Amino acid sequence: xxTADAYLWAKYRDDKSLQENLVKITQATMDSRRGYYGTTGNxxxxxxxxxxxxxxxxxxxxxxxxNKLKNLTINSSAQEPTxxxxxxxxxxxxxxxxxxxxxx
Numbered sequence: 001x002x003t004a005d006a007y008l009w010a011k012y013r014d015d016k017s018l019q020e021n022l023v024k025i026t027q028a029t030m031d032s033r034r035g036y037y038g039t040t041g042n043x044x045x046x047x048x049x050x051x052x053x054x055x056x057x058x059x060x061x062x063x064x065x066x067n068k069l070k071n072l073t074i075n076s077s078a079q080e081p082t083x084x085x086x087x088x089x090x091x092x093x094x095x096x097x098x099x100x101x102x103x104x
Contacts, residue, residue, distance in 0.1 A: 002073070041076065058082065 005022075012018050038052060041059030046052070049066040058076035063085050065067070076082035 003075070026030075043078075 004009045009019070009022060038055045038057075040046070040057040041061065043060050044057055045062045045064075046057075046066075049063055049068065049069065051068040052066075053069070055069050055070045056073045057063070058074060060078045060081040061074055061076035062081060063074075064083075074082055
């Protein structure tokens with residue numbers, strides 16, 4: 001899921017047919033098993049981190065001292081690197097610097 005997908009889900013919450021189609025698209029493209037896969041891009045640095053589960057990390061991302069990164073996407077690139085410390089159930093955009101961000 002990218003930021004644009006999250007926008008569509010949130011913006012059109014009352015459109016039931018669109019929501020059903022978004023669920024179908026998501027179910028068709030993603031594996032339903034939790035904790036089964038995660039990806040990291042090229043030249044990522046992950047230091048002193050405890051838990052990474054269901055995480056998609058873009059290239060050139062720098063993560064240091066993260067206690068828990070769970071169920072999130074970190075968009076990052078060589079032109080716009082991202083730094084992250086702590087996040088749950090969230091999306092980040094390019095060149096974001098987060099410190100102790102928690103979404104419950």
